[in-house]
Amino acid sequence: MFVFFAFFASSRETAFSGMNLISHPLLVTALMLAVSNLFMTFAWYGHLKNLATSPWYVAALVSWGIALFEYLLQVPANRIGYTELSLGQLKILQEVITLSVFVPFAVLYMNQPLKWDYLYAALCMMGAVYFIFRA
Numbered sequence: 001m002f003v004f005f006a007f008f009a010s011s012r013e014t015a016f017s018g019m020n021l022i023s024h025p026l027l028v029t030a031l032m033l034a035v036s037n038l039f040m041t042f043a044w045y046g047h048l049k050n051l052a053t054s055p056w057y058v059a060a061l062v063s064w065g066i067a068l069f070e071y072l073l074q075v076p077a078n079r080i081g082y083t084e085l086s087l088g089q090l091k092i093l094q095e096v097i098t099l100s101v102f103v104p105f106a107v108l109y110m111n112q113p114l115k116w117d118y119l120y121a122a123l124c125m126m127g128a129v130y131f132i133f134r135a
Contacts, residue, residue, distance in 0.1 A: 029081030
């Protein structure tokens with residue numbers, strides 16, 4: 001949801017006529033970052049549910065294995081995104097995606113309660129998107 005807000009809030013105007021949106025660098029970047037963030041969220045927090053009884057070093061090794069796939073998507077995504085976005089815009093986009101991935105993960109996978117604080121955090125992120133993407 002917020003990924004598309006950031007995508008369309010970009011201060012750099014691009015003519016979309018005749019262009020396949022799937023090949024647009026900002027959309028490709030956002031999609032790759034979303035998938036990479038899903039991997040990273042599992043790497044960081046999935047072991048709390050799945051490997052709770054395992055030693056920490058087992059959880060760390062499994063997490064590193066998962067994180068490899070995250071980096072295989074995240075590094076090229078950032079390189080593609082940097083062709084259209086400033087470093088600050090790229091970072092805020094990543095943070096918005098992180099929150100967009102984390103909340104469903106926490107609620108659906110980790111069985112955490114849905115809290116109003118997530119909405120408040122999202123509103124703060126929308127402010128960050130506004131300030132970093134404005135002309």
